Amino acid sequence: MGTPALQHLTTTTWDRDARCRTDGISTHLFFSEDLGDIAAAKRICAECTVMATCLEEAIRNEEPWGVWGGQLFLNGRMLAIKRRRGRPPKHPRPEDQLPQIPVPEHLRDRIRTA
Secondary structure, rough: OOOOOHHHHHHHOOOHHHHHHHOOOHEEEEEEOOOOHHHHHHHHHHOOHHHHHHHHHHHHHHOOEEEOOEEEEEEEEOOOOOOOOOOOOOOOOOOHHOOOOOOOHHHHHHHEEE
């Protein structure tokens, strides 16, 4: 029968349909500190058919970090923005702007932001 956590892992089928599981997409993008990688990961999520389910699972599991369901997590909380280290520039660089992926309505009340 196994533990409930192991049963959950073996019965999960939604992640098979995730775009991040497609051949040629590096999981490194989803756990990188680089703004370009984070933006690429968020763009991949934006086109994913299971984005809402992925985000729901990340919130429920309190994922410690990474891009999940199109949102960036750090210390189990969703980050609204991420910037480079050091002093922020007077004029934001276009390449530093991360895509804004809307949070599905049914998950908005469950979000813990940093």
